Amino acid sequence: MKQEEKIALVRIMTELVKSDTVICRSEMTVFDEICESFKIDKQEALAKAHSVTLAEAVNRLKSVQYDSEAERKVETKNLIGLLERLSLADGACERSEALLITALRIALNCDCEGVIDCSCDVLDNIAPFTVFYVESEYDAEVNESIAENYRIIEREFRLAGFEFVYIPKRAEMFGAMNSADLKNIIGFLAPTIAQSNKSVVEDVYERICNLDTVTFTHSLLRNKLGLDCLFDSEPSFLVKLGDSRVSFKPVHNYLKFMTKGDVVGDVRQFVDSYFSIVKDRKIDVRGAVESGECFEYSGFNKSIFDLLAFPSKSCASRVFVDEYNLKIVFEDVKETLDVYAYERALYVFLLYAMVEGITIKITERDKAKKERNNHIFNKVYQKMNDRNNYGGETWDAVGLKSSLSRIKKRIKAIELLENKDDYIPVLDDNGVLSLRVSPDKVYVRDSSGKQVLMKDCDSWKKIKE
Numbered sequence: 001m002k003q004e005e006k007i008a009l010v011r012i013m014t015e016l017v018k019s020d021t022v023i024c025r026s027e028m029t030v031f032d033e034i035c036e037s038f039k040i041d042k043q044e045a046l047a048k049a050h051s052v053t054l055a056e057a058v059n060r061l062k063s064v065q066y067d068s069e070a071e072r073k074v075e076t077k078n079l080i081g082l083l084e085r086l087s088l089a090d091g092a093c094e095r096s097e098a099l100l101i102t103a104l105r106i107a108l109n110c111d112c113e114g115v116i117d118c119s120c121d122v123l124d125n126i127a128p129f130t131v132f133y134v135e136s137e138y139d140a141e142v143n144e145s146i147a148e149n150y151r152i153i154e155r156e157f158r159l160a161g162f163e164f165v166y167i168p169k170r171a172e173m174f175g176a177m178n179s180a181d182l183k184n185i186i187g188f189l190a191p192t193i194a195q196s197n198k199s200v201v202e203d204v205y206e207r208i209c210n211l212d213t214v215t216f217t218h219s220l221l222r223n224k225l226g227l228d229c230l231f232d233s234e235p236s237f238l239v240k241l242g243d244s245r246v247s248f249k250p251v252h253n254y255l256k257f258m259t260k261g262d263v264v265g266d267v268r269q270f271v272d273s274y275f276s277i278v279k280d281r282k283i284d285v286r287g288a289v290e291s292g293e294c295f296e297y298s299g300f301n302k303s304i305f306d307l308l309a310f311p312s313k314s315c316a317s318r319v320f321v322d323e324y325n326l327k328i329v330f331e332d333v334k335e336t337l338d339v340y341a342y343e344r345a346l347y348v349f350l351l352y353a354m355v356e357g358i359t360i361k362i363t364e365r366d367k368a369k370k371e372r373n374n375h376i377f378n379k380v381y382q383k384m385n386d387r388n389n390y391g392g393e394t395w396d397a398v399g400l401k402s403s404l405s406r407i408k409k410r411i412k413a414i415e416l417l418e419n420k421d422d423y424i425p426v427l428d429d430n431g432v433l434s435l436r437v438s439p440d441k442v443y444v445r446d447s448s449g450k451q452v453l454m455k456d457c458d459s460w461k462k463i464k465e
Helices: 003-019 025-037 042-049 054-062 069-087 095-107 140-148 150-159 167-176 179-189 191-196 198-209 213-225 263-275 299-308 341-356 367-384 397-412 458-464
Strands: 114-120 130-134 163-165 236-246 249-258 319-322 327-330 432-434 442-445 451-453
Touching: 003 025, 003 042, 003 054, 003 069, 003 095, 003 236, 025 042, 025 069, 054 095, 054 114, 054 249, 069 095, 095 114, 095 236, 095 249, 095 263, 130 213, 130 299, 140 150, 140 263, 150 163, 150 263, 163 299, 167 198, 167 213, 179 198, 236 263, 249 263, 319 341, 327 341, 341 367, 341 397, 341 432, 341 442, 341 458, 367 458
Parallel strands: 130 163, 319 442
Antiparallel strands: 114 249, 130 236, 236 249, 319 327, 442 451
16 A cells, blocks of 8 residues: 555544544554554554545545456455454444445445545534435436335335435425414524525525425535535435544535435445444434424424525625626626636636537647637637737646646635635546536626626637637
8 A cells, every 4th residue: 555545544444433432442453453454654644644534535545556356346345344343343333333334335345336525614514324315417217216115215214223315305395384384483493594684584485395306416415515426416325424523624424325226225235234234223213203283303404404594605606707808707706816818718718618518638639629729719818818819839738737726726715606626627637628617607798798608699609610
């Protein structure tokens, strides 16, 4: 193992030992034995692991290079075995440890169908052992399967101590409550907001009763919690693992694992993996109260008010390309991207490429594509720099990296901008340069001076001609 991978392993072991809040001599003995077997300097690794998230640690171990897939599978199985041994070192595997081991089994598996992610420095009061069904686009087949088998799925999770949240069912439950009663409850739980703005209660009521999975996944779980794994997410289950601290700051850990089509089978496989190691199967099986006269203020019902009734000031902003004033403005947070002329053109060029579905490869070998991209870049440069032509090489390696770094720094500094990574250009290992911001957030000014979507503006459509 390389030093980074050793630090990652120590971070994961530390998370396991601390997860049940009890640290025993037997655990420390096994911890030391594992460190010795991998030739890890325990004190040095512990000091450095302090600043690594669980998600980063798992990703480091997944990136370890092996000579073959067969070797990877064997070594991964051995590693999981060592972690299981650590979790059982004190004679029993408590619920929090068992959940973490289950997550590691899935996330470190070679099939890449699971990932561990985290939310940092945000209000996240979602309880551990909460399971959400998530998706970025509505999948009729999976949703139909969940609806048909909801009682089976909910019971499987509940008997293992998990609260299953399927948004259409929860919205249905909220909608079935007496509207006046539910609005009174909202006002009671958020009195300051209700007093300052009466329409907020009505807005929260409407949003709760009309929630759908895609909106909930994107607008609340991803935007507010910053879970990157939910960007363009396939139908999956998202499990809250628990909370920890990294560099003395709160971090909230999640597992996302895909459903492979057989939803009930996927749920049972997850629950069986958890039950194979957990100490106590005597689980509290109380479900959410669904009485028309009662509102259970716990679990998801409690979490939803922090997500909806207490909106953060940050937001995923529109990007306005103001060619008349030579500015790039993040409209909803009232900030301007303060960069040099070339960088301004580069950023708008990438916005345009994203809107038009054009792949930008800095090592492009196809002569026609290269000429097209250079032509577009020059046209964009003229628009964003008082109609001057660009006189240099478009892709100077040193200059490009410096420019990308400066753009990243400027965007990171925009305090109220949500999902900053979507707005930051990414240069991948294949030389592809891209942005992830949605085309529906990119605006320009049309001939009448009105702000319109770039994709709908005739003058911008003509750039590639």
